[in-house]
Amino acid sequence: MISKNMKQIFDIGFVPLIVIDNAVDAVPLARALVKGGIPVAEVTYRTDAAKEAIQQMVSEVPEIIVGAGTVHNIEQAQSAVEAGASFIVTPGFNPDVVKWCLKHQVDIIPGTVSTADLEQALSFGLTVCKFFPAEAYGGVQTLKALAGPYKDISFMPTGGVNANNMNDYLSLSNVAAVGGSFMAPDSLIKEKSWDAVSAICQKTIADHLNFEIAHVGINTKDAEESSQLTDVFCNMFSKEKKEFEGAFFAGDMIEVIKGSFLGAHGHIAINTNDIERAVTYFQRNNVAFNMSTRVYEKGQMVSIYFAEQFGGFAVHLRRR
Numbered sequence: 001m002i003s004k005n006m007k008q009i010f011d012i013g014f015v016p017l018i019v020i021d022n023a024v025d026a027v028p029l030a031r032a033l034v035k036g037g038i039p040v041a042e043v044t045y046r047t048d049a050a051k052e053a054i055q056q057m058v059s060e061v062p063e064i065i066v067g068a069g070t071v072h073n074i075e076q077a078q079s080a081v082e083a084g085a086s087f088i089v090t091p092g093f094n095p096d097v098v099k100w101c102l103k104h105q106v107d108i109i110p111g112t113v114s115t116a117d118l119e120q121a122l123s124f125g126l127t128v129c130k131f132f133p134a135e136a137y138g139g140v141q142t143l144k145a146l147a148g149p150y151k152d153i154s155f156m157p158t159g160g161v162n163a164n165n166m167n168d169y170l171s172l173s174n175v176a177a178v179g180g181s182f183m184a185p186d187s188l189i190k191e192k193s194w195d196a197v198s199a200i201c202q203k204t205i206a207d208h209l210n211f212e213i214a215h216v217g218i219n220t221k222d223a224e225e226s227s228q229l230t231d232v233f234c235n236m237f238s239k240e241k242k243e244f245e246g247a248f249f250a251g252d253m254i255e256v257i258k259g260s261f262l263g264a265h266g267h268i269a270i271n272t273n274d275i276e277r278a279v280t281y282f283q284r285n286n287v288a289f290n291m292s293t294r295v296y297e298k299g300q301m302v303s304i305y306f307a308e309q310f311g312g313f314a315v316h317l318r319r320r
Contacts, residue, residue, distance in 0.1 A: 008065060027061060028192065038205065058085075068083075070090075092110075094110065112130060130155070132157070163203075183200055209272050215255050218266040227248055246261070
């Protein structure tokens, strides 16, 4: 059973790994992460400031989900939970820490790197594991190979995951989220460059979702007008005319509806790499969807319309 916090983290898809030397930086950093659209922090137990940093984040920035990373023993896990951490991450598989977390109903993401680790995870009933160090142990290719025999386990790869390869990991069906310090680099924390941290987080989200116009749809009065208007666009832009049951297309860029569909004037289709995370991203920003418009293929959402019209056009997201 995935907890509410874990579900929210997986919907976001990113877990910034945070190293804090001075607890005074905790609150402004947490606010920078929230502002940047990634309200998650895995505060690593690598410094003496970790416990106080967790306490400050939890008490002063309730919008953020805070956990503790690099946890090596029960004492550290207990310290983190006392400070308010809602999840624990270990670098390797530590049975004692796993047992303690399960006993105290604390979310635990144990580090794994081998099938022996994964067998232990299954024996404890765990369904989410860290994969660390990801790149050093085969990265995407290893995770693809593990998807078959360990189909019930989802992974949070860290270690070598960065802005350049994050989408390769997030495209895998068995990756729940990626972790890394690239979202909040140590150098920016030491410089107290909070706006820069927010900007990196915003760019990380934007680069992953990668919104792009797929086509524009235009309403007409009937099939005859639709066909004639499509001919105009095909001649103008040297596009092939294609006919479907409810519309004509001029190439792939203009859809001319045989009548009227959603939107006063028509609709705009926006492609995205990750439609599920795109939906939760907009919902976190109070943008509503018309849930009755969801379309699924092979169990995956492929399209959904926003509830609001924009300039007389309905807008829908579409899986790239």
